[in-house]
Amino acid sequence: MRIYHHSRNIHDRNPQGAVPCGTMITISCDYVSDEGEPLHLYWCDYGGIRVLQMQQYGERASVSLCAPYQPQRAGYCFCRFRDGRTFFYGGESGESRSSDKPLLYGVTVYDGSFTTPDWFKGAVAYQIFPDRFYCSDRNAFYARAREYRRTGRSIVVHEDWDDEPLYRPHGGKRDYEPDDYYGGDLEGIRQKLPYLQSLGVTCLYLNPIFEAHSNHRYNTADYYTVDPLLGTNVDFIRLCSDAETYGIRIILDGVFSHTGDDSIYFDRFGRYGTGACSDPSSPYREWYRFRRYPDEYECWWNFRSLPNVEEMTPSYREFIQGENGVLRTWLRRGASGWRLDVADELPDEFIRGTRRAAKYEKHDSVLLGEVWEDCSTKMGPEGRRGYCNGDELDAPMNYPFLRGVRQFLCCEIDAYALNDRLQRLRENYPKPFYEACLNLLGSHDIGRAISAFAGAPDSEATPREQQLLFHPTEEAITRAKIRYRSAVALAMVLPGVPCLYYGDEAGQTGMRDPFNRKTYPWGHADHALIRDVAALGNARHAHSALKDGRLRMGAVGRDLFAVIRYNESETVLCFLNRSDSAQSAVLFPTMLFEGPDGEAPVAFAGEYEAENGERIRAGASIRVSVPPCGFRLLIKSNKAE
Numbered sequence: 001m002r003i004y005h006h007s008r009n010i011h012d013r014n015p016q017g018a019v020p021c022g023t024m025i026t027i028s029c030d031y032v033s034d035e036g037e038p039l040h041l042y043w044c045d046y047g048g049i050r051v052l053q054m055q056q057y058g059e060r061a062s063v064s065l066c067a068p069y070q071p072q073r074a075g076y077c078f079c080r081f082r083d084g085r086t087f088f089y090g091g092e093s094g095e096s097r098s099s100d101k102p103l104l105y106g107v108t109v110y111d112g113s114f115t116t117p118d119w120f121k122g123a124v125a126y127q128i129f130p131d132r133f134y135c136s137d138r139n140a141f142y143a144r145a146r147e148y149r150r151t152g153r154s155i156v157v158h159e160d161w162d163d164e165p166l167y168r169p170h171g172g173k174r175d176y177e178p179d180d181y182y183g184g185d186l187e188g189i190r191q192k193l194p195y196l197q198s199l200g201v202t203c204l205y206l207n208p209i210f211e212a213h214s215n216h217r218y219n220t221a222d223y224y225t226v227d228p229l230l231g232t233n234v235d236f237i238r239l240c241s242d243a244e245t246y247g248i249r250i251i252l253d254g255v256f257s258h259t260g261d262d263s264i265y266f267d268r269f270g271r272y273g274t275g276a277c278s279d280p281s282s283p284y285r286e287w288y289r290f291r292r293y294p295d296e297y298e299c300w301w302n303f304r305s306l307p308n309v310e311e312m313t314p315s316y317r318e319f320i321q322g323e324n325g326v327l328r329t330w331l332r333r334g335a336s337g338w339r340l341d342v343a344d345e346l347p348d349e350f351i352r353g354t355r356r357a358a359k360y361e362k363h364d365s366v367l368l369g370e371v372w373e374d375c376s377t378k379m380g381p382e383g384r385r386g387y388c389n390g391d392e393l394d395a396p397m398n399y400p401f402l403r404g405v406r407q408f409l410c411c412e413i414d415a416y417a418l419n420d421r422l423q424r425l426r427e428n429y430p431k432p433f434y435e436a437c438l439n440l441l442g443s444h445d446i447g448r449a450i451s452a453f454a455g456a457p458d459s460e461a462t463p464r465e466q467q468l469l470f471h472p473t474e475e476a477i478t479r480a481k482i483r484y485r486s487a488v489a490l491a492m493v494l495p496g497v498p499c500l501y502y503g504d505e506a507g508q509t510g511m512r513d514p515f516n517r518k519t520y521p522w523g524h525a526d527h528a529l530i531r532d533v534a535a536l537g538n539a540r541h542a543h544s545a546l547k548d549g550r551l552r553m554g555a556v557g558r559d560l561f562a563v564i565r566y567n568e569s570e571t572v573l574c575f576l577n578r579s580d581s582a583q584s585a586v587l588f589p590t591m592l593f594e595g596p597d598g599e600a601p602v603a604f605a606g607e608y609e610a611e612n613g614e615r616i617r618a619g620a621s622i623r624v625s626v627p628p629c630g631f632r633l634l635i636k637s638n639k640a641e
Contacts, residue, residue: 003039003078003089005029005096007105008423008594016596018376018388018430020112021069027076028062029054029096037080041065042088042102045074045109054078067109071389073376075104093424108376108428111390116436117364119249120337120394122547123203124492124537125499126196129444130206130230131181131215132519133502134188135161141183144229151271153213153262156180161522165514167464178214182519186231190239197246199505199530200537203497204243205251205339205368207444209236212260216444216517218341219260219305223319223326233333240334249336251366254327256320256354257345258300258308259287266307268294277307287316300342311350321357328361336365343369343393344378348385351392368438371396376428388433395436398496400425402440405490406452408561409483409629411578415555422494422553423594439491441484442501447511449487449504453480459512467511479580479629481507485532486576486631492540493563493574493633495551505533535611536633543635545570550600552592556585560626564592566602566638573608573634577626588621608634 005012005028014026031039031054039061043050045068054061068074077090079102089096090103097103135141145157156166156179166180186209196204208217211227226233240250261268265284267275276285277294287309289298300306309316320326327338338358340346346354351369358365371378375387375396387393404421407413413421426434442449447459454472462470472480484504491498503518507526510516540546549567556562559579565572577583589602608616611633616624618636626632 002032017427018108019067023067026064031061040079042079043076046072071110074107110430114390116394116432120366121435123497124200125203126201127205128502131184133184135183136187154179158182186235186239193246199534208253213262221260221263251337252335254338255341257342258306261305321353327357331361339368367394369393369396372399398437398439405487414558415561419554435495437496438499439496440499442504448516450480451509453483482629489631492536545572550597554592560585571636575626575632580628583626585624603638606636608636
């Protein structure tokens, strides 16, 4: 007996990947049985289990069925019956194998009317931690800091822009508090718009800018007001207006699962007189979950400074999602979208309401979610989350992409494992969702890319004092920057939205919070690295195949990963080498068969121009030498001369 099925081969599953509701799906496999017993498809969805006999055509078995008419995660495997026993064959993704129990391939079924904004799918994004990017006026910052100090709150002002962030308790406090500031502001971002444009950036994702009492501002004090240390609401409106002239849009960070304790809404310290903690009759009282009023209440991850909110409370939903609510107000002020902090802690119905409100106000606004896992299989207390059903998120922050790329370039996984990870996302995500994924290489929540590529230890398990002791050699930093260039190249050529974390392109290092939140290194940036990142960012816009072309990708040996992007106008090849030695790659297009474009013809033969100006000719195959830890990017025009 022989059975073989590959879920990412269009001959075995057509159409490939996620499908709109009601789509006809044909599932096939190679099947040869010595006993002649038929093969069955074991299909599972919200309606229950169906067992369908497959039609035999020589050594192939096939069956067609209609996908459910309700968004969900369906699944299938194969089974045969013999001597009163049931034998199963299936897998999670890729090749099939035998199993004692049903091992289901997943099929994401989504709303066929689901679309994501075209402007975002073609974007290059840049994430900014506002206090650490650029200070427009030191004297103005000092004046703001004095005003802040008069409120009685703690603030530490860094006189030197290049200081290390504080990480220990100070001023007699028992615990560390993120109360040190450098003076980055909205006007500083506005002044650097020409620099951001030079990188090819078309979208800024800003960490929280609303009034709050920490440098990270995830403890919101007033959702309608820019933090005075960053500027004013007028400064934000001006930033959005000027950014638009540079072809740049702005996405804001929405923190809606909790507020700050020192806020208009909770008012733990009685500064405002209107909050749920200071006034039992406060209009905000029903937003919070008190176990014993007023001292015991539910907090985000037990941080008393971050009281949780009841997101489904009607008054809170109106406050966030209503006509004059937070979402729509800031879109009217010039924002082009929202990133939902801890989206996996927000109810699905709250996310759906957020989407409706944002799209009603600005139809092409984008809604991103902080989800660290595969969105199609993420589970919550009520079952599978509906992030990619078509009525919630436009896309997630793509942490699986980040982890896969980092681990490959650090030689922790090989090219076959990287391919499996990236192909699974492509297989599981609806096409509009996949094309809008924020393919980040770093963020405010993980160690910086260059430190990771230089061999930094796992920052999750490393105390802050030891993180500070990590000092890679100059040679390690040089090699790390080569790896970072390769990571940027891959992000720029794949579908999705490549996202740069501020300062990474300038060579900034640092491990986990707060060291990943160092200031941008103005005055001692690595300009060669900036130049190379800018070239890749601008190549993303210059070549249509990198924005909406077909895709083939896969391993070319353990050390080499290859990507082909192509359309009628051009063919683009990208090779990544994880090895510390140069590798020679020989690529045939048929080697990369997975996904919906595995059989789509590609104009492969011809002359390619490499990123270094070298010209390389291809016939049925192409041979390329890829430098250690590096990449090659080759581009060929398909237009007749």
